Amino acid sequence: MKRYHVMRAVTAVAWFAAGxxxxxxxxxxxxxxxxxxxxxxxxxxxxxxxxxxxADVSDERAHGGSKxxxxxxxxxxxxxxxxxxxxxxxxxxxxxxxxxxxxxxxxAWGVGLANKFQFAIRIIWRRYMDGNKVYAWFNxxxxxxxxxxxxxxxxxxxxxxxxxxxxNSEAVKVTCxxxxxxxxxxxxxxxxVSVFLMAGKDGGPLYVDDVTVEYxxxxx
Ligand SMILES: [Ca+2]
Numbered sequence: 001m002k003r004y005h006v007m008r009a010v011t012a013v014a015w016f017a018a019g020x021x022x023x024x025x026x027x028x029x030x031x032x033x034x035x036x037x038x039x040x041x042x043x044x045x046x047x048x049x050x051x052x053x054x055a056d057v058s059d060e061r062a063h064g065g066s067k068x069x070x071x072x073x074x075x076x077x078x079x080x081x082x083x084x085x086x087x088x089x090x091x092x093x094x095x096x097x098x099x100x101x102x103x104x105x106x107x108a109w110g111v112g113l114a115n116k117f118q119f120a121i122r123i124i125w126r127r128y129m130d131g132n133k134v135y136a137w138f139n140x141x142x143x144x145x146x147x148x149x150x151x152x153x154x155x156x157x158x159x160x161x162x163x164x165x166x167x168n169s170e171a172v173k174v175t176c177x178x179x180x181x182x183x184x185x186x187x188x189x190x191x192x193v194s195v196f197l198m199a200g201k202d203g204g205p206l207y208v209d210d211v212t213v214e215y216x217x218x219x220x
Contacts, residue, residue, distance in 0.1 A: 032079040032087070032215045040077070040211040042067045051076045055197070063092040063159045063209035069197070071206040076112060077195040079213055084114045084191030088214045089164040091195065093121075094207035097157030099132045100125035105145070106203025108138070111164050111192035117141040118196045119189050121162060121174070121181070123155070123203045124148050131155070137174070139187035151181035159209075166191045167216060 030049065032038065038047055042057050043065040054073025062068050069075060079085070093109050103126060110120025117140040125131035129148055133155055136148035153176045165173045169190040174181040195213065199206045 031081050032085060032213060034215055035217050036215055038077070038079060038211075038213040040069075041065055042069050042209060047077065049078050051078060054199075058207070061094055061207045061209075063094075065209075068094070068207045068209035071107070071197045071199050071208065073199055075197040075208075077211065077213070078112070078193065079195075079215075080114065080191075080193030082114050082193075084166070084189060084193060085215055086166045086169055086191045088167050088216070089192065089195055089212070090161060091211045092159050092161050092209045094159055094209075095123065095155060095157055096204040097155075098123075098203045100202065103127075104131065104200075104202040106131075106200040107206035108145075108196075108198045108200065109162060109206065109208065110137075110196055111189075112194035112196040113141075113189050114191075114193050115141065119164075119187075119192070120196055120198070121151060121176075122148065123200070125202075135176070135181075137181060137183065139189065142187050149184065149187070151176075153179055153181050164192065
């Protein structure tokens with residue numbers, strides 16, 4: 001027993017010496033500054049601010065170039081910290097076109113908020129919301145993923161460009177190929193700290209391409 005503890009201590013010292021334990025600590029995160037833009041086309045190296053869990057660059061589909069990010073579980077590009085930033089987030093999302101006849105929870109894409117909740121579009125199907133025809137939106141501060149709201153944007157198979165525009169906090173907009181989603185002010189955030197992507201148990205993996213996050217200087 002004693003010998004076992006000594007062995008563990010020796011192992012820990014060896015790891016520390018090798019830098020394994022030291023490197024496991026999170027490096028200080030670089031927060032997006034005013035005037036900066038992040039562009040991710042998944043053709044080259046990924047921005048270090050991505051946190052990928054069951055997600056990887058794939059050449060199965062692409063909106064631009066030959067690759068996209070395939071999300072089987074979750075991916076988050078964290079560009080802010082404890083304050084929602086008035087950014088404009090744009091991304092191309094692949095809708096596999098799958099149709100449902102009973103409750104379904106498909107992929108979700110949107111933004112993470114400073115309060116640790118998410119504001120996202122999601123493919124779902126409920127008896128009271130025909131997710132074969134429209135996309136739902138959620139603010140997970142409102143009852144997690146149990147309260148879908150209707151974007152009134154029609155489902156479309158293939159690639160679509162989604163924009164989450166917080167540049168005017170009094171008129172936040174979410175659009176799909178330029179069409180505005182129906183939102184309600186109570187659950188519409190004023191900004192974001194990350195790009196948030198999540199696969200569901202239905203609707204196939206989520207593919208995303210050509211992500212941009214712009215933090216513009218305020219208009220003069
Ligand atoms: Ca690409």
